[in-house]
Amino acid sequence: MQLEQRTHADAMVITVTQDRIDAMGAIQFKDQMRALTNEGPARVILDLTGVDFIDSSGLGAVVASLKQMRADQCLELAGLSTTVEKVFRLTRMDSVFTIHQDVPDLGTCNA
Amino acid sequence: MLSIHEVVSESYFRYLPMNARPLRWQFTPSEQEVRRVLGCVRDDICAAGIDEGAIITLEIVLAEVLNNIVEHACAAHAAPSCMISYAPIGSALRITVRDNGTPMPNLELPAGKEQAIDVPRDDLPEGGFGWNIIRTLTQNLRYQRTSDENILCFDIAFANEG
Numbered sequence: 090m091q092l093e094q095r096t097h098a099d100a101m102v103i104t105v106t107q108d109r110i111d112a113m114g115a116i117q118f119k120d121q122m123r124a125l126t127n128e129g130p131a132r133v134i135l136d137l138t139g140v141d142f143i144d145s146s147g148l149g150a151v152v153a154s155l156k157q158m159r160a161d162q163c164l165e166l167a168g169l170s171t172t173v174e175k176v177f178r179l180t181r182m183d184s185v186f187t188i189h190q191d192v193p194d195l196g197t198c199n200a
Numbered sequence: 201m202l203s204i205h206e207v208v209s210e211s212y213f214r215y216l217p218m219n220a221r222p223l224r225w226q227f228t229p230s231e232q233e234v235r236r237v238l239g240c241v242r243d244d245i246c247a248a249g250i251d252e253g254a255i256i257t258l259e260i261v262l263a264e265v266l267n268n269i270v271e272h273a274c275a276a277h278a279a280p281s282c283m284i285s286y287a288p289i290g291s292a293l294r295i296t297v298r299d300n301g302t303p304m305p306n307l308e309l310p311a312g313k314e315q316a317i318d319v320p321r322d323d324l325p326e327g328g329f330g331w332n333i334i335r336t337l338t339q340n341l342r343y344q345r346t347s348d349e350n351i352l353c354f355d356i357a358f359a360n361e362g
Contacts, residue, residue: 112267113231144263145329153326172256179260179336180329181317 090117094125097195100132101125105140110147118147122154131161136192138168143176152182167192224285229274229299234266241284245293251359254293257337258356264330265297265352273301273350292339292355299350309343309352 091106103125110118126133135151137143143151155164167189169177177183225240227233242259250258266282274280277300286295304310312331317324335341338354345351 109235111231111235111263112270113235142259142263144260144267145327145333146267148329149326152324156321156324156326171252172260175256176260176333179333181314185317185324 090114090121092118092121092125096130099130100134100195101129102134102136102192102195104136104138108139109142110140110150111142111144112146115146115150119150119153119157122150123157126154126158126162126164129162131159132163132165133158134165134167134189134192134195136167137170137173138192140168140173141170143173145176145180148176148180148182152185155186163187165189224283226281226283229266229270229280229282229301231270234263234270237266237284238263241286245286250293253359254356258293258295261334261337261354261356262295262297264334268330269297269299269301269350273299273304275301277301288358289355292357294340294353294355297352300348301350303345303350304343307343307345309341 090110093104093106095102095104103122105118107114135154151164151166158164165187166177168191169188174183174188177186177188225237227237238259241262242255245255245258262284269280269282274282280299280301282297282299284295284297286293288294310331312333312335314332315325315328334354338356341352341354343350343352
């Protein structure tokens, strides 16, 4: 499971570079999210543009990632494919996360 | 005059002749193999001209069914085996999944009740979504236990045309 991150003034964008978050990669995803968000900014945006497919294990890992963040942090999602959006909608988890069509413009990057 | 079944069958196989297409996929259930087989099934039904909506629905449902087989039915099996077969029937694709794992508890399919999500963050569910997803997206869901096999059967509706 490969996650890339970039930090802007007050937000971190985490990009999933694999095309699936499924039973096979769910635990690694959750662990890597914890490591990246642990001491990160309050606003975290998960870029799922490259993710074609998520199963309920992957969905559970995204929820777990939210739960392991600090109370002051929020997790937003961006770039959901038709399949990914369908899984979030079926489980009504689309009402738990703020979902963007595309990663919002965050200005210049701190790199 | 062709019946509905014959019309759908012809369009299902319009890209490849029937005897050139695999009728079933047999594999050893593991997380890696599930990924591979999902891709094979997806490519196969895509090549057969099934609508994108049904393809997406099938991939979602089949992932949940196969994950359950890996994690529960066949988890402790020394020689686990699973077979997927499918064929069009009327205005749907009928899928059958057989595995040689342990029986469903009480020989029943789980109810798959919807879980509350309007709860504090710490109480959000991280699992238990699978059977609700399966039940919501399928029709004619049936389970049968033979002397050594689980057989799960369900339909995925094609999109309405026109």
